[in-house]
Amino acid sequence: MNDAEYRRLLRTLTARACRVLNVATCYGDDWLLPESGKSPADFAAETLIRWDTDQLRFSGPPEALPGFLMTVMTNSIISTLRKPAVKAGRGGKMTSADELTEDISPQSKPESLFDIRSLLRDDAFRAALNQCIADDKGLKEYVDAIEIFEEGIPAARDIASLLDVPVTDIYNRRKKLARQLGKYGFTESRRRSQV
Amino acid sequence: MKKKNEENHNAKSLEESLEALFGREEDLTDAELDEELDASGIDPAELQAKVHKQLLDYANHHYRTLDKEVPEKLEKALRALRPPSAAEKAKVAVRSAENLIGSFLDTAKARSPELLSHALPVQTRHPQLAFRNKKELSAADKDLLQSEQEDVDSSEER
Numbered sequence: 420m421n422d423a424e425y426r427r428l429l430r431t432l433t434a435r436a437c438r439v440l441n442v443a444t445c446y447g448d449d450w451l452l453p454e455s456g457k458s459p460a461d462f463a464a465e466t467l468i469r470w471d472t473d474q475l476r477f478s479g480p481p482e483a484l485p486g487f488l489m490t491v492m493t494n495s496i497i498s499t500l501r502k503p504a505v506k507a508g509r510g511g512k513m514t515s516a517d518e519l520t521e522d523i524s525p526q527s528k529p530e531s532l533f534d535i536r537s538l539l540r541d542d543a544f545r546a547a548l549n550q551c552i553a554d555d556k557g558l559k560e561y562v563d564a565i566e567i568f569e570e571g572i573p574a575a576r577d578i579a580s581l582l583d584v585p586v587t588d589i590y591n592r593r594k595k596l597a598r599q600l601g602k603y604g605f606t607e608s609r610r611r612s613q614v
Numbered sequence: 615m616k617k618k619n620e621e622n623h624n625a626k627s628l629e630e631s632l633e634a635l636f637g638r639e640e641d642l643t644d645a646e647l648d649e650e651l652d653a654s655g656i657d658p659a660e661l662q663a664k665v666h667k668q669l670l671d672y673a674n675h676h677y678r679t680l681d682k683e684v685p686e687k688l689e690k691a692l693r694a695l696r697p698p699s700a701a702e703k704a705k706v707a708v709r710s711a712e713n714l715i716g717s718f719l720d721t722a723k724a725r726s727p728e729l730l731s732h733a734l735p736v737q738t739r740h741p742q743l744a745f746r747n748k749k750e751l752s753a754a755d756k757d758l759l760q761s762e763q764e765d766v767d768s769s770e771e772r
Contacts, residue, residue, distance in 0.1 A: 422694035429665055429695065430647045430658060434639045437654040438632050459654070460661050464668040471669070471688040472676075485640055494625040533627035535634050565634060572634040593637035594646055600636070601654035 420481070428485055432463035434597075435489045439496045441600045442538070445547035457499065466492040539566055551599035558599065561592040666695035 420428070436459035457465075466488055469475050477487050538544050539562075552558035564578045575593070579586040642650065648658050669692055677684045684692075698706070722729075751759070 420690075422690075425691060425694035426662060427644065427647070429662065430644075430651060431639045431642075433656065433661055434642070434647055434650050434654075435632075437651070437656070438636060438639070439628065441654070442632065459656065460664055461668075464665045467665065467691060468669060468672050468688075471691045472672075472685050473687070489639065490622075490625055490629065493629055494622065497624055497628065533624045533631065535631035538631055572630050575637075590637055590641070593635065594642065594650070597636035598650050598653040601650055 420484070428488070429463055429467065431485055432466055432489060432492055433459050436460075436462040436492060436496065437601055438597060439493055442544070443496075443500055445544050445600075462492055462496055466495065535565070535572055547600075547603060551596065551603045555595070555599070557592055558596055561589065561596065662695050663697050666692065666697060669695065 440459055469491070470477075470488060475488075475491060477484060479487060539548075548562060552562055560582060561578065564581050565573055567581065568577065575589040576586050579589045582589075639647070651658055651661065669688065673684045673688055673692060676682075677688075
């Protein structure tokens with residue numbers, strides 16, 4: 420891997436961490452926040468350190484390495500989410516772990532986070548998603564189309580044929596939705612301290 | 615082991631859900647990646663500098679201070695993420711200024727006839743032959759000069 424490829428790998432991992440954390444933040448009865456206080460960049464750095472110091476074993480072809488590292492990092496984020504986490508109210512106020520000592524109620528489990536149907540059925544996630552697509556007819560149409568597929572995860576070409584648009588159009592809507600979630604997924608105060 | 619398998623399964627499911635909603639990060643071009651990071655409030659240059667520092671701290675803490683050799687992959691990563699020096703930054707700035715000026719001149723050259731047609735009066739739109747470049751006077755020029763001279767002489771006589 421040359422220097423440019425390594426720099427791209429860092430950016431790809433960070434984009435993935437943003438997506439996972441954005442979705443997790445929007446999800447559930449309460450916002451789930453990793454107590455570790457780790458940012459997307461921290462998760463990416465941690466994964467790269469594990470790779471660079473031979474703590475991970477990978478025997479696949481070089482082009483499959485980014486995918487492998489992204490799965491490793493996603494796993495690590497999920498583990499963090501499973502730990503007794505800090506909850507934050509919908510108002511955006513974060514509560515530290517120390518302040519939560521009296522709260523013995525079970526923490527929100529991220530199980531349903533893993534399934535797209537449950538995700539889309541989750542009121543909080545749906546509200547966040549609606550905010551992202553509010554002013555965009557194309558994105559609204561795209562999310563509605565995903566919901567139509569009851570079984571499994573629809574491929575881009577399935578959605579394209581349902582909406583009668585070229586498949587590249589679906590790829591572009593996906594990219595736009597990811598950017599929108601990035602914009603709406605974090606409050607201003609969190610955004611400033613994110614990197 | 616069971617927990618590990620479950621976690622792997624969960625990660626896979628989450629990845630599939632994310633892919634269905636947003637597509638694969640690996641399919642993004644460099645510019646699109648930067649755009650997405652920017653939308654999440656992350657500056658790619660700051661990100662690189664921050665992660666470089668984390669890797670450097672790790673290398674110092676776990677290897678250099680213990681007089682151990684830093685693993686080759688980590689050394690390479692540090693080189694790849696190293697922030698540019700002042701000289702490198704200046705070089706990049708000069709190169710981008712040169713490119714900017716070059717593209718400005720190219721545009722100006724390509725559009726000069728169009729721009730001149732709006733900016734200059736009709737008489738000056740076509741290049742004129744400078745008088746000083748003429749080596750010899752033509753017969754017409756000589757006649758013109760002669761008649762001018764005669765006018766001057768006759769006015770003096772009066």
